[in-house]
Amino acid sequence: MSKNNVIKVTEWVMKKFPFNEDFAEAVGILCMDANDEAARIGDHKEVYFQKPVGGALSLVNFWIKKWAFQRGANFTNLAADIIFDLSTKNKFTDGNKRTALLTVLYFFKMSGFWVVEPNPADYWDKLIENVVEEFEQSKDPEEIKQKLREQILENLISVDPKYEDVTEETEIDPESEIITAEYVKSNMRLWQQEVREDEVIMESLKRLSVK
Secondary structure: OOHHHHHHHHHHHHHHOOOOHHHHHHHHHHHHHHHHHHOOOOOOOOOOOOOOHHHHHHHHHHHHHHHHHOOOOOHHHHHHHHHHHHHHOOOOOOOHHHHHHHHHHHHHHHHOEEEOOOOOOOHHHHHHHHHHHHHHOOOOHHHHHHHHHHHHHHHEEEOOHHHHHOOOOOOOOOOOOOOOHHHHHHHHHHHHHHHHOOHHHHHHHHHHOOO
Protein backbone atom coordinates (compact mmCIF):
# COMPACT_ATOMS: atom_id res chain seq x y z
CA MET A 1 0.00 0.00 0.00
CA SER A 2 1.40 3.39 -1.03
CA LYS A 3 2.01 6.21 1.43
CA ASN A 4 -0.92 8.17 -0.03
CA ASN A 5 -3.22 5.19 0.48
CA VAL A 6 -1.99 4.76 4.06
CA ILE A 7 -2.84 8.42 4.68
CA LYS A 8 -6.28 7.84 3.18
CA VAL A 9 -6.85 4.85 5.46
CA THR A 10 -5.71 6.77 8.56
CA GLU A 11 -8.24 9.48 7.71
CA TRP A 12 -10.97 6.86 7.48
CA VAL A 13 -9.88 5.16 10.71
CA MET A 14 -10.35 8.45 12.56
CA LYS A 15 -14.09 8.07 11.89
CA LYS A 16 -14.03 4.98 14.12
CA PHE A 17 -12.92 6.97 17.17
CA PRO A 18 -15.92 8.46 19.05
CA PHE A 19 -13.81 10.46 21.57
CA ASN A 20 -16.23 9.79 24.41
CA GLU A 21 -15.96 8.18 27.86
CA ASP A 22 -16.11 4.68 26.44
CA PHE A 23 -13.28 5.45 24.01
CA ALA A 24 -11.28 6.91 26.91
CA GLU A 25 -11.75 3.60 28.71
CA ALA A 26 -10.59 1.75 25.58
CA VAL A 27 -7.38 3.79 25.33
CA GLY A 28 -6.91 3.47 29.10
CA ILE A 29 -6.96 -0.31 28.75
CA LEU A 30 -4.23 -0.12 26.10
CA CYS A 31 -2.10 2.04 28.38
CA MET A 32 -2.54 0.09 31.61
CA ASP A 33 -2.12 -3.30 29.95
CA ALA A 34 1.02 -1.96 28.24
CA ASN A 35 2.46 -1.04 31.63
CA ASP A 36 1.61 -4.47 33.02
CA GLU A 37 3.26 -6.12 30.00
CA ALA A 38 6.33 -3.88 30.33
CA ALA A 39 6.91 -5.36 33.80
CA ARG A 40 7.49 -8.75 32.19
CA ILE A 41 10.12 -7.47 29.78
CA GLY A 42 13.72 -7.10 30.87
CA ASP A 43 14.86 -5.69 34.19
CA HIS A 44 12.63 -3.63 36.43
CA LYS A 45 12.64 -2.15 39.89
CA GLU A 46 11.10 -3.84 42.92
CA VAL A 47 8.54 -1.03 43.13
CA TYR A 48 7.45 -1.50 39.52
CA PHE A 49 3.90 -2.53 40.33
CA GLN A 50 3.26 0.56 42.46
CA LYS A 51 1.76 2.24 39.42
CA PRO A 52 -0.10 5.54 39.86
CA VAL A 53 -3.20 4.56 37.95
CA GLY A 54 -4.93 7.88 38.53
CA GLY A 55 -2.16 9.92 36.94
CA ALA A 56 -1.97 7.72 33.87
CA LEU A 57 -5.72 7.66 33.34
CA SER A 58 -5.96 11.42 33.81
CA LEU A 59 -3.48 11.68 30.94
CA VAL A 60 -5.72 9.45 28.82
CA ASN A 61 -8.73 11.65 29.60
CA PHE A 62 -6.66 14.69 28.64
CA TRP A 63 -5.86 13.08 25.28
CA ILE A 64 -9.50 12.32 24.52
CA LYS A 65 -10.61 15.88 25.24
CA LYS A 66 -7.69 17.29 23.26
CA TRP A 67 -8.27 15.02 20.27
CA ALA A 68 -12.01 15.70 20.25
CA PHE A 69 -11.51 19.45 19.86
CA GLN A 70 -8.17 19.66 18.04
CA ARG A 71 -8.81 21.12 14.60
CA GLY A 72 -7.19 19.00 11.92
CA ALA A 73 -6.13 16.22 14.30
CA ASN A 74 -5.22 13.04 12.47
CA PHE A 75 -4.12 9.52 13.32
CA THR A 76 -0.43 10.38 13.53
CA ASN A 77 -1.21 13.28 15.90
CA LEU A 78 -2.78 10.79 18.28
CA ALA A 79 0.06 8.28 18.01
CA ALA A 80 2.70 11.00 18.50
CA ASP A 81 0.93 12.26 21.64
CA ILE A 82 0.93 8.74 23.06
CA ILE A 83 4.66 8.25 22.49
CA PHE A 84 5.70 11.72 23.63
CA ASP A 85 3.55 11.98 26.76
CA LEU A 86 4.12 8.46 28.06
CA SER A 87 7.88 8.53 27.48
CA THR A 88 8.48 11.99 28.99
CA LYS A 89 5.88 12.65 31.71
CA ASN A 90 6.82 9.73 33.99
CA LYS A 91 3.27 8.69 34.82
CA PHE A 92 4.51 5.28 35.97
CA THR A 93 7.01 4.36 38.68
CA ASP A 94 9.06 2.42 36.13
CA GLY A 95 8.87 1.29 32.53
CA ASN A 96 7.68 4.57 30.99
CA LYS A 97 9.59 4.12 27.73
CA ARG A 98 8.51 0.50 27.33
CA THR A 99 4.95 1.51 28.17
CA ALA A 100 5.07 4.28 25.56
CA LEU A 101 6.20 1.89 22.82
CA LEU A 102 3.79 -0.88 23.80
CA THR A 103 0.82 1.49 24.08
CA VAL A 104 1.34 2.93 20.62
CA LEU A 105 1.85 -0.58 19.17
CA TYR A 106 -1.45 -1.69 20.74
CA PHE A 107 -3.01 1.52 19.40
CA PHE A 108 -1.85 0.50 15.92
CA LYS A 109 -3.26 -3.01 16.42
CA MET A 110 -6.57 -1.61 17.64
CA SER A 111 -6.79 0.53 14.51
CA GLY A 112 -5.90 -2.21 12.02
CA PHE A 113 -2.27 -1.23 11.44
CA TRP A 114 1.20 -2.57 12.14
CA VAL A 115 4.73 -1.38 11.35
CA VAL A 116 7.21 -2.31 8.66
CA GLU A 117 10.22 -4.44 9.53
CA PRO A 118 12.47 -2.07 11.52
CA ASN A 119 15.62 -1.01 9.69
CA PRO A 120 17.91 -0.79 11.56
CA ALA A 121 16.70 -3.35 14.07
CA ASP A 122 16.92 -0.89 16.95
CA TYR A 123 14.77 1.70 15.14
CA TRP A 124 11.95 1.81 17.69
CA ASP A 125 14.00 1.86 20.88
CA LYS A 126 16.22 4.56 19.36
CA LEU A 127 13.10 6.54 18.43
CA ILE A 128 11.83 6.45 22.02
CA GLU A 129 15.27 7.27 23.43
CA ASN A 130 15.63 10.22 21.06
CA VAL A 131 12.26 11.62 22.14
CA VAL A 132 13.32 11.55 25.79
CA GLU A 133 16.77 12.95 25.02
CA GLU A 134 15.41 15.84 22.96
CA PHE A 135 12.80 16.59 25.62
CA GLU A 136 15.50 16.70 28.29
CA GLN A 137 17.43 19.11 26.06
CA SER A 138 14.39 21.43 26.21
CA LYS A 139 13.66 21.13 22.51
CA ASP A 140 10.25 22.35 21.34
CA PRO A 141 7.71 19.56 22.08
CA GLU A 142 5.80 20.38 18.90
CA GLU A 143 8.94 19.96 16.81
CA ILE A 144 9.60 16.62 18.50
CA LYS A 145 6.04 15.48 17.82
CA GLN A 146 6.15 16.66 14.21
CA LYS A 147 9.19 14.47 13.62
CA LEU A 148 7.38 11.62 15.36
CA ARG A 149 4.37 12.03 13.08
CA GLU A 150 6.58 11.75 10.02
CA GLN A 151 8.37 8.69 11.39
CA ILE A 152 5.10 6.98 12.26
CA LEU A 153 3.65 7.59 8.80
CA GLU A 154 6.79 6.27 7.11
CA ASN A 155 6.60 3.00 9.07
CA LEU A 156 2.86 2.35 9.22
CA ILE A 157 1.28 -0.45 7.20
CA SER A 158 -2.28 -1.65 6.91
CA VAL A 159 -2.92 -5.23 8.00
CA ASP A 160 -6.71 -5.31 7.64
CA PRO A 161 -7.71 -6.62 4.17
CA LYS A 162 -10.81 -4.44 4.03
CA TYR A 163 -8.62 -1.35 4.01
CA GLU A 164 -7.56 -2.19 0.46
CA ASP A 165 -10.87 -0.75 -0.78
CA VAL A 166 -11.09 2.27 1.51
CA THR A 167 -11.68 5.64 -0.13
CA GLU A 168 -12.45 9.03 1.36
CA GLU A 169 -16.14 8.37 0.72
CA THR A 170 -16.20 4.94 2.38
CA GLU A 171 -18.87 4.81 5.05
CA ILE A 172 -18.59 2.94 8.32
CA ASP A 173 -21.16 0.86 10.11
CA PRO A 174 -21.53 2.38 13.59
CA GLU A 175 -22.64 -0.95 14.99
CA SER A 176 -19.56 -2.86 13.87
CA GLU A 177 -16.74 -0.39 13.27
CA ILE A 178 -16.76 2.17 16.09
CA ILE A 179 -13.97 1.39 18.59
CA THR A 180 -15.36 0.54 22.04
CA ALA A 181 -13.88 -0.55 25.35
CA GLU A 182 -15.55 -3.93 24.91
CA TYR A 183 -13.84 -4.38 21.54
CA VAL A 184 -10.46 -3.64 23.12
CA LYS A 185 -11.12 -6.01 26.05
CA SER A 186 -12.07 -8.77 23.60
CA ASN A 187 -8.91 -8.40 21.50
CA MET A 188 -6.25 -7.33 23.99
CA ARG A 189 -4.80 -10.80 24.55
CA LEU A 190 -4.51 -11.36 20.81
CA TRP A 191 -2.67 -8.07 20.28
CA GLN A 192 -0.34 -8.80 23.18
CA GLN A 193 0.48 -12.21 21.75
CA GLU A 194 1.12 -10.76 18.29
CA VAL A 195 3.53 -8.22 19.74
CA ARG A 196 5.32 -10.93 21.76
CA GLU A 197 5.79 -12.94 18.56
CA ASP A 198 7.59 -10.05 16.86
CA GLU A 199 11.18 -10.81 17.86
CA VAL A 200 12.64 -7.51 16.60
CA ILE A 201 10.12 -5.43 18.53
CA MET A 202 10.68 -7.52 21.65
CA GLU A 203 14.43 -6.92 21.44
CA SER A 204 13.74 -3.18 21.24
CA LEU A 205 11.61 -3.42 24.36
CA LYS A 206 14.32 -5.37 26.18
CA ARG A 207 16.91 -2.74 25.30
CA LEU A 208 14.62 -0.02 26.62
CA SER A 209 14.40 -1.87 29.94
CA VAL A 210 18.06 -1.17 30.71
CA LYS A 211 18.21 2.42 29.51
